Amino acid sequence: MSTPAAPALSVLDLVPVRADQGTTEALAATRALAQVADDHGYRRYWLAEHHNMPSIASTNPPVIAAMIAAATERIRVGSGGVMLPNHAPLVVAEQFALLEAAFPGRVDLGLGRAPGTDPVTAWALRHGGGGVEADAAERFPEHVDTVLAMMSPDGVGVQLTTGQHVLRATPQAASVPTVWLLGSSDFSARLAASRGLPYVFAHHFSGRGTAEALALYREGYQPSAEHPEPRTFLTVNVVVADTEEEAQRLVQPMVRSMVALRTGQPLLPQALVEDAEAAPVAAAHQPLVDDMAARWVVGDPQQAAGRIRDLASTFGVDEVMVSPVAGATAGTPTDRSPAREATLRLLADALAA
Template structure:
């Protein structure tokens, strides 16, 4: 049974995007433990899926191996869809990606998602260290090769066929990730679901989803367009509490703008010691307005406005909160703020993946 489109639903489905943030005073091991703890908690709240990103050589993001982490998350949950948000395909041979996610699909049938992006997820030196074999311009060919392996139809130029093993009966749910009108058009023309990075370029969200739907052509993957919006979400007991919880994330954004890419997320003590300039305060206000920060009533209004303006079918919440208990509570508050009556079960996903 397909999920209804955003225009037909009063509320989007809720999902989680996780970059496994590492905060000052903590370490990557604790960040990974927090991620593994969070997955069954959001499953119990009715969230649809849990995606982990791919980044390299960034100490604040402990998420370099989405396939490995997705397998761990699947092992501690029973219904939650898990996967990548996303695998950065130019970093990998398509056969390897097909083998990794084919293995996951064989182990956890009907629960594996394969979000695909074309960025590098790191700096040029890291790209070389990864042996990055492909350029972004080669992405369409890579994607064709990957889908061929997943469907069991890929061949080499030689007479011998190459197959991705294992080849389970079903396939992972394939989705294109992007932050531009070009990626939206690409996803539409190829008849694939599309996940847009609202947390990076909120001013383009409506135009990107409009472009995606206008370009959409039905395919073997999908009968109708399906759009996911990934946004920064910080839910507090009140608007003021949410703003306080969001400050470490916002200060990290300021650090990145200054070129301090390799630091960790600041902890609350470091935030308290920081004197925000007038320009920084303005940035905090603007970024907070563009994302989903607030108490339950504010979040309910913002989510409803997102659906009204963009027709999003799904909201994927990226919650970068220092204290793990506060992070869990944020997802609880978001679930409470969004009407549950129209949420599908984790196995009611669009079109023909299973």
């Protein structure tokens, strides 16, 4: 039996903050992780948008993407994604048009519809400073179209009482970022198909409905000039170590964080491995842990490479975006994430073998 072809690899980074780190150290660790991805042939490096969470520093994807692009040589950088209802479309268009101008041909703009935070923080983002209107989530399709138009070289015409005004995200755009729609339901799948845009289902977060969402997207796809064929890939949480036993140890801090998130417990900076091991999961929450374990890729290099190949084959994709969620042990340098770096190196080497 032939081995399935190795898919291309990419990275999704939430910029985790450990209990032994400040934001400065977490960002330094992310920069080093991106350089490992760049050196090992990963295709793209995306930053998520989350707010007011003690364990996640990726509050501003375009700012961190600029840092990553400046610290790397060839890998594509972008958002996974910008939560568009939190922002005025022109601001998003300007940010990513500038990124594309600074790093032409290397920028992706992933757009999502969820708030990426709690309701109070969402209010502060959208209205506390007189920002985006209350129905922004419902107007997501319109705002996607607006961002696309504003980033184009011709801009978009706005009719006001004073006449027709043209808005452009940047004065002389020579190229535009690739726009992707992201989602964890069929809404964005249908929208991406209708607009002829690339699409990614949040398999790493949801894990359910992936096949159905991808089928809706592919079956309803309307070709566009930029994308004559549907484009999609898979996202998955991954921990790879020299042995399966070590990988299972390293995943425990992320397991504790996800259990807290899913069960309404206080969210804290990510625990070190030893502290996570000393705090067993309550028996009532074990089914949740088992469900997550079935969807994550945790193991030695050969096991992980086999799972990645199988996932790519099952969902018919030629690219897998991994979220490296390995924790850190006591004494780890605070400005590095060695276990996350090892995950990227070991996985890339195993798939290339």
